[in-house]
Amino acid sequence: xxxxxxxxxxxxxxxxxxxxxxxxxxxxxxxxxxxxxxxxxxxxxxxxxxxxxxxxxxxxxxxxxxxxxxxxxxxxxxxxxxxxxxxxxxxxxxxxxxxxxxxxxxxxxxxxxxxxxxxxxxxxxxxxxxxxxxxxxxxxxxxxxxxxxxxxxxxxxxxxxxxxxxxxxxxxxxxxxxxxxxxxxxxxxxxxxxxxxxxxxxxxxxxxxxxxxxxxxxxxxxxxxxxxxxxxxxxxxxxxxxxxxxxxxxxxxxxxxxxxxxxxxxxxxxxxxxxxxxxxxxxxxxxxxxxxxxxxxxxxxxxxxxxxxxxxxxxxxxxxxxxxxxxxxxxxxxxxxxxxxxxxxxxxxxxxxxxxxxxxxxxxxxxxxxxxxxxxxxxxxxxxxxxxxxxxxxxxxxxxxxxxxxxxxxxxxxxxxxxxxxxxxxxxxxxxxxxxxxxxxxx
Numbered sequence: 001x002x003x004x005x006x007x008x009x010x011x012x013x014x015x016x017x018x019x020x021x022x023x024x025x026x027x028x029x030x031x032x033x034x035x036x037x038x039x040x041x042x043x044x045x046x047x048x049x050x051x052x053x054x055x056x057x058x059x060x061x062x063x064x065x066x067x068x069x070x071x072x073x074x075x076x077x078x079x080x081x082x083x084x085x086x087x088x089x090x091x092x093x094x095x096x097x098x099x100x101x102x103x104x105x106x107x108x109x110x111x112x113x114x115x116x117x118x119x120x121x122x123x124x125x126x127x128x129x130x131x132x133x134x135x136x137x138x139x140x141x142x143x144x145x146x147x148x149x150x151x152x153x154x155x156x157x158x159x160x161x162x163x164x165x166x167x168x169x170x171x172x173x174x175x176x177x178x179x180x181x182x183x184x185x186x187x188x189x190x191x192x193x194x195x196x197x198x199x200x201x202x203x204x205x206x207x208x209x210x211x212x213x214x215x216x217x218x219x220x221x222x223x224x225x226x227x228x229x230x231x232x233x234x235x236x237x238x239x240x241x242x243x244x245x246x247x248x249x250x251x252x253x254x255x256x257x258x259x260x261x262x263x264x265x266x267x268x269x270x271x272x273x274x275x276x277x278x279x280x281x282x283x284x285x286x287x288x289x290x291x292x293x294x295x296x297x298x299x300x301x302x303x304x305x306x307x308x309x310x311x312x313x314x315x316x317x318x319x320x321x322x323x324x325x326x327x328x329x330x331x332x333x334x335x336x337x338x339x340x341x342x343x344x345x346x347x348x349x350x351x352x353x354x355x356x357x358x359x360x361x362x363x364x365x366x367x368x369x370x371x372x373x374x375x376x377x378x379x380x381x382x383x384x385x386x387x388x389x390x391x392x393x394x395x396x397x398x399x400x401x402x403x404x405x406x407x408x409x410x411x412x413x414x415x416x417x418x419x420x421x422x423x424x425x426x427x428x429x430x431x432x433x434x435x436x437x438x439x440x441x442x443x
Contacts, residue, residue, distance in 0.1 A: 013051070027077070047326075156324060221254065224433070315382075316383075322356045
């Protein structure tokens with residue numbers, strides 16, 4: 001089957017590459033000439049483990065190509081996926097659908113034969129109906145269907161998520177569209193992965209409901225972590241005890257500096273706004289947004305406490321600034337709140353991150369980028385672990401503490417323990433949801 005994918009951002013590129021690996025003929029289109037030139041040269045503009053090799057394999061096989069010409073991309077295509085950005089609209093929390101509607105209108109003007117227009121972007125409930133209206137207005141004679149096919153890709157594990165999904169959600173209005181979508185996902189049907197075929201509105205809502213629920217789990221455990229600090233409980237033990245309950249599960253129960261990334265912040269805000277517009281306030285989701293903002297502020301307070309209440313003039317080494325490991329994505333990362341606050345208070349910030357510099361240089365002006373954790377720690381007054389990259393999980397703590405001016409650690413991902421910090425030569429240590437500020441000289 002011939003497929004066109006509009007947008008070569010995270011969702012569009014991963015989807016296009018994986019569809020081609022299913023055996024389909026895929027053309028990815030983007031208006032950014034620099035991205036197309038990079039992709040045609042075999043270079044991937046995002047960091048996603050394994051994506052570069054998969055892209056190369058399918059380009060060599062002749063199944064995958066890239067172009068800036070939309071007419072060329074959709075010629076003969078039986079399905080056209082819209083995978084453009086839907087950022088939060090400034091001022092009101094709505095998802096900005098400008099790019100989605102523009103893509104739909106362009107498709108309508110260029111398409112000639114029957115085609116299924118599939119929205120892969122995350123869009124509010126009712127958007128696919130609007131897409132249908134835009135297409136019909138632009139080209140009343142076009143024979144087409146609209147489908148909703150939200151993505152559920154975890155950055156850092158996107159290829160496995162696409163190839164071995166928990167489920168695929170497809171919203172359609174006709175048997176004809178359902179057959180096209182079934183053919184696209186045939187490799188997954190044959191391997192008995194769950195395919196949920198439903199109506200357009202339900203498919204759209206599934207995406208938002210799932211992300212809001214996961215954001216709620218993260219925020220809930222962060223609230224419990226704060227209570228643990230006040231009562232002497234250990235959040236790691238609490239999370240383990242909760243997670244063993246099959247009704248709850250152990251995923252997304254790791255206390256830390258709050259959720260970030262391209263999905264949870266944007267989608268919780270959009271869901272809250274949908275609820276307000278429908279006069280059905282999403283009170284839990286609204287509370288999640290508020291609490292998550294407070295979690296980030298609480299991390300700043302922890303850092304300040306470990307600097308004896310004074311950040312001005314202190315040198316702080318920050319390990320990790322991407323919103324999670326195994327990605328270069330900085331969107332709504334906790335670091336974008338925490339690091340500027342430290343700099344604003346007069347601290348000097350040194351950063352080490354395996355992939356964060358690519359986007360971070362523009363987003364975090366004023367920081368000093370270093371090669372690794374040991375370089376960042378030189379003469380520092382505090383070490384902050386902000387993203388749990390694997391290379392930060394087995395650091396030589398004695399080497400780190402020995403290089404620091406004041407060996408204090410804020411372990412905001414609970415990688416190490418008080419005992420680890422003591423044995424590593426740190427004189428003060430704090431984490432999230434475990435016993436409070438601890439001097440390593442205590443017994």
